[in-house]
Amino acid sequence: MDGTQVYPTDGGRACIPTLKVDTNAGMMQEVVMNESKSEALQATFFPGLMCSESEQEEYDYDYLAPKFKFKMITNDQIRQAILHLGPHKAPGPDGIANVVIMQCSDLLIPHLGPVYHVTFRLGVYPTQWKDSVTIVLRKLAKPDYTVPGTHRPIALLNTITKVLSTCVAEDLGQMAEVHRLLPDNHFGCHPGRTTTDSLHFVTKFVKDAWRKREVVSTLFLDVKSVFLNMLLN
Numbered sequence: 001m002d003g004t005q006v007y008p009t010d011g012g013r014a015c016i017p018t019l020k021v022d023t024n025a026g027m028m029q030e031v032v033m034n035e036s037k038s039e040a041l042q043a044t045f046f047p048g049l050m051c052s053e054s055e056q057e058e059y060d061y062d063y064l065a066p067k068f069k070f071k072m073i074t075n076d077q078i079r080q081a082i083l084h085l086g087p088h089k090a091p092g093p094d095g096i097a098n099v100v101i102m103q104c105s106d107l108l109i110p111h112l113g114p115v116y117h118v119t120f121r122l123g124v125y126p127t128q129w130k131d132s133v134t135i136v137l138r139k140l141a142k143p144d145y146t147v148p149g150t151h152r153p154i155a156l157l158n159t160i161t162k163v164l165s166t167c168v169a170e171d172l173g174q175m176a177e178v179h180r181l182l183p184d185n186h187f188g189c190h191p192g193r194t195t196t197d198s199l200h201f202v203t204k205f206v207k208d209a210w211r212k213r214e215v216v217s218t219l220f221l222d223v224k225s226v227f228l229n230m231l232l233n
Contacts, residue, residue: 020146041136044148067179072120073167075113079105081166093131096159116164129161
């Protein structure tokens with residue numbers, strides 16, 4: 001620690017302790033320097049793909065026909081996206097706090113709308129909008145914070161980009177519902193479906209099978225390991 005007084009609820013003042021990393025030889029190595037800690041946390045949060053570039057080139061993509069046409073976002077969508085911002089969240093690289101956009105929305109929306117429309121019409125996405133800052137926070141109530149996996153990354157995006165991304169995500173979610181692009185028993189990304197709903201669904205499925213004197217088998221997958229072996233665009 002830096003010697004300053006740290007209160008129990010002030011998680012932002014906590015420093016990353018010396019980390020213990022498992023080496024390729026199966027030995028635990030202590031990581032002390034900040035640069036080495038960053039590398040260890042990066043390897044934990046953003047593991048690389050298992051396939052090489054030559055293997056990626058062998059994939060032949062066959063995309064289905066689009067289910068719906070693109071619609072330009074409206075000023076009402078931009079206003080709704082701004083209203084859902086957390087006013088006191090930490091700003092991204094542009095340094096614009098959410099509360100500034102929220103308090104000045106009436107003045108900014110007539111200018112944000114044309115800017116967003118041009119990005120779609122010209123197919124141009126400014127390089128600055130792609131910049132983000134990733135900070136590391138501790139997961140709550142973990143017994144040992146020397147393990148990199150007990151921390152989690154938080155991405156701080158540019159506020160202007162965040163509003164645009166929210167509008168696009170809203171359109172995609174709505175069209176996925178209208179055109180039934182997700183299975184009925186899919187709960188992630190379905191509006192109005194929570195983790196509690198999925199537990200009720202599984203419980204009912206199991207009990208219905210038991211009533212018929214059938215055996216229920218469950219396959220639990222390590223999603224993190226699965227995604228390591230997938231080729232993502």
